[in-house]
Amino acid sequence: MSAKHTWPIRVYWEDTDAGGIVFYANYLKFFERGRTEWLRSLELHQQTLKTTVGGMFVVSETQVRYHQPCRLDDVVIVETELLQVGRVAIDLRQTVWLQSAHPVRLCTGDIRVGWVDAVTLKPTRMPPTLTNALKRP
Amino acid sequence: MSAKHTWPIRVYWEDTDAGGIVFYANYLKFFERGRTEWLRSLELHQQTLKTTVGGMFVVSETQVRYHQPCRLDDVVIVETELLQVGRVAIDLRQTVWLQSAHPVRLCTGDIRVGWVDAVTLKPTRMPPTLTNALKRP
Amino acid sequence: MSAKHTWPIRVYWEDTDAGGIVFYANYLKFFERGRTEWLRSLELHQQTLKTTVGGMFVVSETQVRYHQPCRLDDVVIVETELLQVGRVAIDLRQTVWLQSAHPVRLCTGDIRVGWVDAVTLKPTRMPPTLTNALKRP
Amino acid sequence: MSAKHTWPIRVYWEDTDAGGIVFYANYLKFFERGRTEWLRSLELHQQTLKTTVGGMFVVSETQVRYHQPCRLDDVVIVETELLQVGRVAIDLRQTVWLQSAHPVRLCTGDIRVGWVDAVTLKPTRMPPTLTNALKRP
Numbered sequence: 001m002s003a004k005h006t007w008p009i010r011v012y013w014e015d016t017d018a019g020g021i022v023f024y025a026n027y028l029k030f031f032e033r034g035r036t037e038w039l040r041s042l043e044l045h046q047q048t049l050k051t052t053v054g055g056m057f058v059v060s061e062t063q064v065r066y067h068q069p070c071r072l073d074d075v076v077i078v079e080t081e082l083l084q085v086g087r088v089a090i091d092l093r094q095t096v097w098l099q100s101a102h103p104v105r106l107c108t109g110d111i112r113v114g115w116v117d118a119v120t121l122k123p124t125r126m127p128p129t130l131t132n133a134l135k136r137p
Numbered sequence: 138m139s140a141k142h143t144w145p146i147r148v149y150w151e152d153t154d155a156g157g158i159v160f161y162a163n164y165l166k167f168f169e170r171g172r173t174e175w176l177r178s179l180e181l182h183q184q185t186l187k188t189t190v191g192g193m194f195v196v197s198e199t200q201v202r203y204h205q206p207c208r209l210d211d212v213v214i215v216e217t218e219l220l221q222v223g224r225v226a227i228d229l230r231q232t233v234w235l236q237s238a239h240p241v242r243l244c245t246g247d248i249r250v251g252w253v254d255a256v257t258l259k260p261t262r263m264p265p266t267l268t269n270a271l272k273r274p
Numbered sequence: 275m276s277a278k279h280t281w282p283i284r285v286y287w288e289d290t291d292a293g294g295i296v297f298y299a300n301y302l303k304f305f306e307r308g309r310t311e312w313l314r315s316l317e318l319h320q321q322t323l324k325t326t327v328g329g330m331f332v333v334s335e336t337q338v339r340y341h342q343p344c345r346l347d348d349v350v351i352v353e354t355e356l357l358q359v360g361r362v363a364i365d366l367r368q369t370v371w372l373q374s375a376h377p378v379r380l381c382t383g384d385i386r387v388g389w390v391d392a393v394t395l396k397p398t399r400m401p402p403t404l405t406n407a408l409k410r411p
Numbered sequence: 412m413s414a415k416h417t418w419p420i421r422v423y424w425e426d427t428d429a430g431g432i433v434f435y436a437n438y439l440k441f442f443e444r445g446r447t448e449w450l451r452s453l454e455l456h457q458q459t460l461k462t463t464v465g466g467m468f469v470v471s472e473t474q475v476r477y478h479q480p481c482r483l484d485d486v487v488i489v490e491t492e493l494l495q496v497g498r499v500a501i502d503l504r505q506t507v508w509l510q511s512a513h514p515v516r517l518c519t520g521d522i523r524v525g526w527v528d529a530v531t532l533k534p535t536r537m538p539p540t541l542t543n544a545l546k547r548p
Contacts, residue, residue, distance in 0.1 A: 012447055013457075014160060014440045018153035018209045021395065024333040025151065025306070028299035029425045036423055046424075047484040059298040063337045069395050072155045073458040121295065121343050149310055150320075151303045158532065161470040162439035166288045169436070173286055183287075184347040196435040200474045206532050210321040258432065258480050288434060292427035292483045299425065346429045 005038040005080045008099065011072055021069035027107045028062070031094045034078030035113070042133050050118050053127055060089060061112040068098070068106050075099040076106060085134050088123045089114040142175040142217045145236065148209055158206035164244045165199070168231045171215030172250070179270050187255050190264055197226060198249040205235070205243050212236040213243060222271050225260045226251040279312040279354045282373065285346055295343035301381045302336070305368045308352030309387070316407050324392050327401055334363060335386040342372070342380050349373040350380060359408050362397045363388040416449040416491045419510065422483055432480035438518045439473070442505045445489030446524070453544050461529050464538055471500065472523040479509070479517050486510040487517060496545050499534045500525040 009030055017023040035057075039046065050056050070076060077097040084091040089112050096107040115126045126134075146167055154160040172194075176183065187193050207213060214234045221228040226249055233244040252263045263271075283304055291297040309331075313320065324330050344350060351371045358365040363386055370381040389400045400408075420441055428434040446468075450457065461467050481487060488508045495502040500523055507518040526537045537545075 010444075010447075012440070012444050013154045013156070014162065014443060016155035017150045018155070018157045019150070019330055019332065019392070019395075020155045021332075023151060024336075025299045025302035028302060029423070032299070032425060033421075033423050036421075045484055047482065056293055058293065058295075058343070059340060061339050062298075065335050066333060069332070071458060073456055118293070121293075147307075147310075149303070149307050151306060156467055156469065156529070156532075158469075161473075162436045162443070165436035165439060166286070169288060170284075170286050173284075182347055184345065193430055195430065195432075195480070196477060198476050199435075202472050203470060206469070208321065210319055255430070258430075287428045287430070288436065290429035291424045292429070292431045293424070294429045297425060 005034070005041055007034045007037045007078045007080070009033060009076050009078060011070060011074045011076065013072065016072050019069075021071055024066060027064065027066070027096060027109070030076065030078050030096055030107075031080075031109050031111060034080045034094055035092065035111075038080040038082075042136070044130070044133055049130070053130070054118050055115050055124060055127070055130075056118045057113045058116050058121070059111060060114040063110040065108045066106070067108070068104055070096075070098055070106050077103070082134065085126075085131055087125050090134065142171070142178055144171045144174045144215045144217070146170060146213050146215060148207055148211045148213065150209065153209050156206075158208055161203060164201065164203070164233060164246070167213065167215050167233055167244075168217075168246050168248060171217045171231055172229065172248075175217040175219075179273070181267070181270055186267070190267070191255050192252050192261060192264070192267075193255045194250045195253050195258070196248060197251040200247040202245045203243070204245070205241055207233075207235055207243050214240070219271065222263075222268055224262050227271065279308070279315055281308045281311045281352045281354070283307060283350050283352060285344060285348045285350065287346065290346050293343075295345055298340060301338065301340070301370060301383070304350065304352050304370055304381075305354075305383050305385060308354045308368055309366065309385075312354040312356075316410070318404070318407055323404070327404070328392050329389050329398060329401070329404075330392045331387045332390050332395070333385060334388040337384040339382045340380070341382070342378055344370075344372055344380050351377070356408065359400075359405055361399050364408065416445070416452055418445045418448045418489045418491070420444060420487050420489060422481060422485045422487065424483065427483050430480075432482055435477060438475065438477070438507060438520070441487065441489050441507055441518075442491075442520050442522060445491045445505055446503065446522075449491040449493075453547070455541070455544055460541070464541070465529050466526050466535060466538070466541075467529045468524045469527050469532070470522060471525040474521040476519045477517070478519070479515055481509055481517050488514070493545065496537075496542055498536050501545065 079095045081093045092111045094109045098104040216232045218230045229248045231246045235241040289300045353369045355367045366385045368383045372378040490506045492504045503522045505520045509515040
């Protein structure tokens with residue numbers, strides 16, 4: 001359905017914890033940045049979607065495996081792959097790699113993102129302009 | 138003008154960084170929690186204010202000194218003291234103490250918080266119900 | 275194996291995003307606070323474990339479902355239930371409830387937490403003092 | 412003493428709060444990223460400094476003014492200017508600008524960053540390799 005989108009992220013102090021590694025919740029921030037940049041690469045801007053179409057994406061399910069830790073100053077690559085476009089949700093596979101001569105897989109996520117009305121927050125059908133943009137090869 | 142309000146906070150993994158100590162930005166989260174709980178103690182609920190009065194508090198200026206670090210599992214006390222109530226802003230002195238037999242001052246903040254229209258975000262005069270509640274001894 | 279541990283958390287500005295609801299990564303912070311307080315209820319303090327036993331807990335896998343959003347000023351209850359104690363990891367079921375006369379289930383997580391050497395970060399066998407404390411009814 | 416270093420940052424969901432704008436503490440994250448990238452531009456890598464020289468930078472004082480808010484999808488530019496190099500601390504002026512045809516000043520920070528021993532966290536004199544690198548024009 002789609003090529004994989006990649007996005008590089010530097011690990012800063014804010015991302016780490018006293019264990020010396022990136023705090024587990026912060027990989028979800030990395031995933032979110034990867035999704036936003038993937039949407040931008042399709043010319044889908046979420047602030048604009050919210051004000052024009054009245055909807056927004058909200059994560060409804062995640063399955064995440066943490067394989068290896070990473071540390072301050074590392075650069076990671078967030079890879080985002082669209083698996084499926086449904087009527088009210090999309091399924092993504094996202095992987096965080098440690099950038100290096102031999103990239104190491106740090107974290108893998110299967111993420112379901114639902115489309116909801118921005119006011120009621122109820123699941124709602126994605127508008128055709130959105131699904132078409134997502135399905136465009 | 139007012140007694141000092143105090144609020145205890147446990148330091149969790151999320152608050153620390155790879156230096157082994159609480160990340161400097163997170164003291165502003167502690168200050169914010171302290172302000173919210175101080176407002177709640179005055180029966181001022183920000184979500185309610187936003188929907189009924191149409192305004193919200195936004196920080197406009199901070200001056201913060203970091204005296205000593207703190208670590209995972211520490212308990213800190215956020216002390217909040219109202220210094221002044223203006224027409225469009227209030228001034229607070231907030232101090233974070235390490236809870237112990239001999240409390241240690243960790244961080245001191247002089248914080249100005251403005252009152253803004255929740256839609257335009259422009260500074261606006263605080264409604265009398267708000268200033269009265271703030272000034273009540 | 276164990277009773278459910280519960281821990282209340284107030285939703286502050288820092289937890290929300292521009293969608294008006296709690297940002298999805300922040301539920302993992304709530305889960306972590308719930309786990310830390312559950313461990314504390316068993317007299318297991320992570321900073322102490324790190325310096326005395328040389329190990330720490332690191333999350334290796336999460337499966338999270340987001341059922342309903344919550345908002346600024348809400349109080350949520352984090353419920354933590356120990357499902358299984360292995361040799362190098364424990365399995366937990368954690369649920370975030372909206373506190374109300376009729377509690378609403380907001381978010382459910384199946385969390386695997388591994389025990390690792392604090393220096394090498396390699397999985398390692400939990401010391402008997404730890405497994406005994408965890409299994410104590 | 413030095414040219415101004417600039418670093419662009421996209422505003423993501425994680426940076427915003429329910430007021431629809433970037434949460435005030437998160438500007439300190441932006442400042443920190445700006446400082447890290449400025450140090451990197453001088454070939455100073457903090458993880459390396461910590462392990463080789465045994466010291467690290469810790470913020471000791473901030474004075475921040477918030478002029479205008481910014482929102483999801485905005486791009487901001489963090490400008491970092493070194494004002495002074497002391498024996499145990501440096502002084503920086505950092506400014507966050509909204510990227511646009513006519514840039515808007517969003518936030519200004521005067522930041523003092525101390526050099527501390529990475530173990531004891533006590534202020535300590537910066538090694539000559541560090542001060543030389545900082546003073547290099």
